[in-house]
Amino acid sequence: MSVPPEKTDRELLRRYHERGDLEARERLIEQYLPLVRSLARRYSYRGEQHEDLVQVGCIGLIKAIDRFDIERGVELTTYATPNIIGEIKRHFRDKGWSVRVPRGLQELNVRLSHLLEQLTVQLERSPTIAELAKAADVEEEEVLEALESGQAYATLSLSAPSGGGDESSDLDPLESLGEIEHEYEVSEDRAVLAPGLATLDERERRILHLRFFEGLTQSQIAQQVGISQMHVSRLIRRSLEKLREEIATEQPLNRRAS
């Protein structure tokens, strides 16, 4: 007769937590490795090795095993899953920021993003640097530095396919993405046909279209798309960078052809 896995888990957890049995801990790690692999696969980003994410996820699993409270009556799977995902997200966040950007500035950037939203609504216009500084209780120069640090923020790609489908939005460490309004008919947007634009995803094309063809401001776009102004700013910059790269790649070929 086979023993239900949860019973085995509980027994192993008890052996580890009550008697310090490291072999039991090893067995738990091995047992839950498929869960780590499966979660890592969902977050396998372009340029990010699956095995690297498995390693990162394992740290989350080990933390979950070590911190697990056997008296709480929850399953280890339930407790470990958010720990593993949390560790993977932290990895993306830490890797996404330039190593030269101090954490304090990263945090101020996140705070400013929220304050920008609040003040825009409150003042019914875009706030000034002084107003942002006052709201954040910092000097104007710190605001500028934090905004600049946002430029150094380079996630692997917010728009890159995550391989897992619907959870890519969770990977923006700064904020959650809003839902994309799918009623927007990209196929009707002639700009899509322009050179280079094919390299952008639907949301990037939409944002560029709204900004440079419709003339909407960042805050208006933020409202329409359902994401923050700072996120709109980052997406515009990233999309333009992608276009520049694409054009730079195409140009030598065109010159050769002509």
Added chain:
Amino acid sequence: MNEHAITLSIPPEKRFHGVARLVVGGLAARLDLSYEHLEDLQLALASVLERDGYLTGPHVTVRLSVNPESVGMVIGPLDSELRSELESEEGDSISLRRLLSTLVETVAVEAGEGGDWLTLDKRVPLKSPAER
């Protein structure tokens, strides 16, 4: 020389672009410009600086000036290709011309020392020095 002018000369390398952006930011803060106006100015500047092919000299100069109702930005020297790109038909692409004309009110190119110089002018609500 304009009473309120800042001139910055940087090597034409990406790692120095942030310095130029910070100078624009500093000026915008002094002038009490909105976040959106600052973003427009910084993006216009970045759009030119980041096209490596335009930067021809050993340094690129960015001259910022405060006018009664606008902030001016002169960037140069730049390759003549910039002029032809700005004069080309717009079409459906996000050309430099479309980009700059969305971000600022005036876009002009003039021949100057070492090549072409791009002049951008963005209309902004400016408070009088006494109000700032």
